[in-house]
Amino acid sequence: MKKEDIPQDYGSLSKCTKEVCYAVDDTGKYVTELSTGWEVKATALSVAWKDIEERVAAAKQKVLNNEASPILYFMELRLMDVAIVSAYTGFWKWRISQHLSPEGFRKLPEKKLRKYAEAFNVSVEDLKTMHVHEE
Amino acid sequence: MYMKNEFGHIQAAHCENGVTTNLLRNIGVNKITEPLAFGIGSGLFFVYIPLLKINNGPAIAFRTMPGLIFKRTCASLGIEVIRKKFSSKETAEKFLMERLADGQPVGCQVGVYYLSYFPKEYRFHFNAHNLIVYGKEKDNFLISDPIMEAVTTLTTYELERVRFAKGALAPRGQIYYPKEGKIITDDQIRKAIKSGIKRNVRDMLSIPGNIAGVKGIRYTGKKIKKWRDKLGQQKAGLYLAQLVRMQEEIGTGGGGFRYIYAAFLQEAFAFHPYEEFLEISKVFTKAGDLWRNAAVQAAGIYKGRIGTQQDFNVMGDYLLEISEVEKNAFEALSNIKWHS
Numbered sequence: 213m214k215k216e217d218i219p220q221d222y223g224s225l226s227k228c229t230k231e232v233c234y235a236v237d238d239t240g241k242y243v244t245e246l247s248t249g250w251e252v253k254a255t256a257l258s259v260a261w262k263d264i265e266e267r268v269a270a271a272k273q274k275v276l277n278n279e280a281s282p283i284l285y286f287m288e289l290r291l292m293d294v295a296i297v298s299a300y301t302g303f304w305k306w307r308i309s310q311h312l313s314p315e316g317f318r319k320l321p322e323k324k325l326r327k328y329a330e331a332f333n334v335s336v337e338d339l340k341t342m343h344v345h346e347e
Numbered sequence: 348m349y350m351k352n353e354f355g356h357i358q359a360a361h362c363e364n365g366v367t368t369n370l371l372r373n374i375g376v377n378k379i380t381e382p383l384a385f386g387i388g389s390g391l392f393f394v395y396i397p398l399l400k401i402n403n404g405p406a407i408a409f410r411t412m413p414g415l416i417f418k419r420t421c422a423s424l425g426i427e428v429i430r431k432k433f434s435s436k437e438t439a440e441k442f443l444m445e446r447l448a449d450g451q452p453v454g455c456q457v458g459v460y461y462l463s464y465f466p467k468e469y470r471f472h473f474n475a476h477n478l479i480v481y482g483k484e485k486d487n488f489l490i491s492d493p494i495m496e497a498v499t500t501l502t503t504y505e506l507e508r509v510r511f512a513k514g515a516l517a518p519r520g521q522i523y524y525p526k527e528g529k530i531i532t533d534d535q536i537r538k539a540i541k542s543g544i545k546r547n548v549r550d551m552l553s554i555p556g557n558i559a560g561v562k563g564i565r566y567t568g569k570k571i572k573k574w575r576d577k578l579g580q581q582k583a584g585l586y587l588a589q590l591v592r593m594q595e596e597i598g599t600g601g602g603g604f605r606y607i608y609a610a611f612l613q614e615a616f617a618f619h620p621y622e623e624f625l626e627i628s629k630v631f632t633k634a635g636d637l638w639r640n641a642a643v644q645a646a647g648i649y650k651g652r653i654g655t656q657q658d659f660n661v662m663g664d665y666l667l668e669i670s671e672v673e674k675n676a677f678e679a680l681s682n683i684k685w686h687s
Contacts, residue, residue, distance in 0.1 A: 224468040229495045232360040234606035242610035252646040253595040256588035259649045296472050299513035
């Protein structure tokens with residue numbers, strides 16, 4: 213890539229910093245240059261976020277249909293999978309899959325609900341009602 | 348509590364290269380630039396692990412395992428490293444505070460999900476980010492994050508949260524730094540460059556199996572051609588978007604680290620004046636350019652502008668071509684007649 217071809221498109225990262233790119237100058241020597249972003253990768257990121265939003269919406273609907281517990285909703289909302297939920301709560305993965313069902317969730321004692329609420333960074337009440345106060 | 352240590356922050360493309368060069372500069376090793384750290388640490392790689400999913404997408408990496416660049420670069424230069432993980436948050440903070448009181452800036456492995464100064468769009472559960480903590484002012488730790496233009500801060504709570512992020516590659520409070528300053532001679536750098544290149548040749552050409560190195564690029568190219576039928580248009584687009592993010596997002600310097608490696612070979616020429624380095628550097632530039640062209644093709648697909656099987660074939664063929672280009676480049680490197 214030539215220095216003058218470094219894209220200077222909008223990227224979400226440019227809210228916080230420009231990033232270093234490597235490219236060659238007129239003499240063929242490598243130099244670094246700051247870039248605000250590249251549309252190709254900005255779109256890749258927005259494609260990923262669109263997918264996440266769809267997953268969150270689908271999870272919410274499943275909970276409303278009584279096909280899943282709110283843990284599914286918060287797991288998707290917090291970009292987690294069962295392995296990450298397990299790492300944050302200390303529960304076994306097969307336990308979590310039980311809690312993902314509405315029946316399993318209803319049987320959860322307060323103490324375990326608190327573990328989940330903590331992992332998802334919400335209150336127990338909000339965990340039960342799928343309420344989200346965004347920070 | 349007031350501990351403000353001076354720290355010369357230098358921005359880098361990639362976090363681990365940046366932490367390595369900045370920590371080395373801090374102990375007086377001034378000749379190690381980001382490309383040299385990357386090359387000496389044999390940073391260039393490719394792997395696609397088909398059975399593993401990351402964020403519901405394919406697990407693809409363009410660089411070596413997190414942590415190896417720092418480790419290898421220091422080892423090659425004969426610099427002793429202190430590295431500690433903690434099971435207790437209190438011990439981890441105490442250890443950090445003691446180092447800062449000694450005036451010792453330290454590298455920290457952190458998760459980015461709770462990294463408050465990152466934009467929300469970038470905050471996934473990725474636990475192998477690296478930054479330097481160099482001081483503390485009241486409740487704020489002073490942070491030099493190499494991917495940022497300027498230094499920043501994290502509160503005690505925020506730093507603890509990112510140091511103890513959970514999940515794959517959980518940092519467990521990991522801290523690392525070079526034990527002490529040393530005079531590094533040009534001859535040591537020369538040797539380090541040589542061993543870094545040889546190891547990278549081995550990793551890219553001779554790693555067993557077909558999912559890593561230049562064979563891995565070829566394998567991925569073939570897989571991509573099947574993604575449309577196997578995954579359906581939307582999911583295939585999502586997979587390609589993930590490939591592009593791994594290739595271009597935060598800190599690859601562009602073209603999946605291939606440009607940084609090309610820059611490394613130019614810098615290596617100053618220590619080993621073999622004309623071949625300059626020629627092979629151009630081949631890596633070409634590889635980087637091809638990766639960028641492939642990303643443009645991928646973007647056409649995930650934006651929904653194109654999407655026939657022929658478009659996926661073109662995408663896959665890019666990787667087959669890149670595999671050949673990089674194979675030739677590494678073979679040329681392996682044929683270098685080293686005089687020192």
